[in-house]
Amino acid sequence: MPNYFNVIFICILLALCSNSLFAQSKYEMEKRIKEEDVPTRALHFIDSLRLVKKVRWYLEKGFGRSSIEAKFKLNKKKYSVEFDTTGSIEDIEVQIKWDNLQPKSKDAITNILKEDCKKFKIRKIQIQYLGSRAVLLEKIRDKHDSMNNIIIRYEIVVRCSETKSVALFEYLFSETGEKLSVSEILIENASNLVY
Amino acid sequence: MYIKGLVCFFLFLSLAFSSSTFAQSSYQIGGLPAVNLNYKLKKGWTLNFKFESRHLFQRDILNAESDNSYRYVLSDYSLIGAKKVGLNSRIAGGYLLRLLGDKIVNRAIFQYSTTQNLSNLKLAHRIVFDQTFSQNETPEHRIRYRLVCEIPMNGQSADLREFYLKVGSEWLNSIQDSKYDIEIRLIPLLGYTITEKHKIEIGLDYRASSILNSNIRHNYWIALNWFIEL
Numbered sequence: 001m002p003n004y005f006n007v008i009f010i011c012i013l014l015a016l017c018s019n020s021l022f023a024q025s026k027y028e029m030e031k032r033i034k035e036e037d038v039p040t041r042a043l044h045f046i047d048s049l050r051l052v053k054k055v056r057w058y059l060e061k062g063f064g065r066s067s068i069e070a071k072f073k074l075n076k077k078k079y080s081v082e083f084d085t086t087g088s089i090e091d092i093e094v095q096i097k098w099d100n101l102q103p104k105s106k107d108a109i110t111n112i113l114k115e116d117c118k119k120f121k122i123r124k125i126q127i128q129y130l131g132s133r134a135v136l137l138e139k140i141r142d143k144h145d146s147m148n149n150i151i152i153r154y155e156i157v158v159r160c161s162e163t164k165s166v167a168l169f170e171y172l173f174s175e176t177g178e179k180l181s182v183s184e185i186l187i188e189n190a191s192n193l194v195y
Numbered sequence: 196m197y198i199k200g201l202v203c204f205f206l207f208l209s210l211a212f213s214s215s216t217f218a219q220s221s222y223q224i225g226g227l228p229a230v231n232l233n234y235k236l237k238k239g240w241t242l243n244f245k246f247e248s249r250h251l252f253q254r255d256i257l258n259a260e261s262d263n264s265y266r267y268v269l270s271d272y273s274l275i276g277a278k279k280v281g282l283n284s285r286i287a288g289g290y291l292l293r294l295l296g297d298k299i300v301n302r303a304i305f306q307y308s309t310t311q312n313l314s315n316l317k318l319a320h321r322i323v324f325d326q327t328f329s330q331n332e333t334p335e336h337r338i339r340y341r342l343v344c345e346i347p348m349n350g351q352s353a354d355l356r357e358f359y360l361k362v363g364s365e366w367l368n369s370i371q372d373s374k375y376d377i378e379i380r381l382i383p384l385l386g387y388t389i390t391e392k393h394k395i396e397i398g399l400d401y402r403a404s405s406i407l408n409s410n411i412r413h414n415y416w417i418a419l420n421w422f423i424e425l
Contacts, residue, residue, distance in 0.1 A: 032349050167282070188352065189424060190317060191424070192420070193310060
């Protein structure tokens with residue numbers, strides 16, 4: 001009897017999988033890369049910081065675009081510096097705490113999240129600095145006191161609950177707390193860990 | 196770091212516990228191929244159909260001469276329905292049919308699982324209550340806890356066409372005929388994400404059963420798992 005079951009099962013399995021195995025997949029990934037594979041301009045930017053701690057380099061491939069990211073710790077803060085594939089700097093992100101935000105920004109962000117979610121919990125906040133290479137280099141060295149020529153944004157990961165559902169969202173806010181964009185973070189399938 | 200330490204401690208404890216119980220033992224070596232079909236339904240419901248069979252390659256009972264002949268042992272067919280109850284947690288219930296020679300074994304399964312996405316690894320906790328029924332045996336009731344972590348071999352998550360390590364341990368407590376026993380499982384597996392919908396894993400599924408009895412059984416299964424998202 002087991003053999004009949006197995007043969008039937010294998011036939012059903014092959015029929016079900018013949019399409020999905022060769023179907024086009026969405027392509028979004030990040031991959032650790034070696035220093036040798038990093039564009040020279042990006043490497044020079046990070047080298048000029050004279051970091052003591054190790055720098056991890058990643059290649060991120062998204063929907064039609066790729067970028068190079070350097071991750072490191074500096075003054076007990078987590079930094080992420082993003083470059084395009086030619087090595088031109090795009091932005092600097094620093095992980096911060098909710099209390100580090102200006103009270104006005106906090107109020108504006110809280111009001112928006114209260115409108116969007118029945119209940120919410122902030123999972124991660126990164127302050128994003130955008131500007132020229134020279135200005136960002138000074139900023140990361142903590143020598144750039146003036147905020148002129150620097151655009152500040154907040155990237156916030158929020159757990160947002162509705163009446164019958166819960167999801168994770170990535171919000172991008174301006175310095176004053178204006179909502180610039182919001183996108184749902186797709187939770188990776190974990191059936192191989194559960195079953 | 197705290198969670199990584201906890202995982203290592205838990206795995207070490209499992210290994211130490213199982214290896215310290217080798218006196219008066221028997222062993223089995225075999226293969227454990229499994230196929231998992233997962234289907235997403237509406238409103239946070241998912242279905243999991245699993246087919247797993249056991250094939251014995253070698254066995255040795257209480258240091259007697261080992262038997263090296265191949266033997267097909269059993270086939271398991273299970274269907275589990277799960278409902279999302281939190282961002283990363285699910286409650287589930289299902290049924291398993293085991294074909295063991297001419298014998299049919301039935302098992303009711305209830306489980307709660309939750310996963311944690313940490314910066315460089317994924318952790319999954321699973322608690323299962325199951326009851327096994329068969330014609331000539333009294334029902335067996337089990338409560339089991341499994342901790343599994345997925346460590347990407349490259350980058351911060353196991354992306355497409357990337358390898359990952361899956362390491363886990365499960366502690367099973369069973370009661371049958373008023374007799375209580377423990378089984379410990381260890382699973383070091385190497386996985387590969389073929390496409391968004393297909394993952395394969397190969398490695399060892401080590402099980403030390405009948406630990407509280409005098410005759411401990413060590414099972415070394417070569418596990419081959421195929422996960423398919425429909």
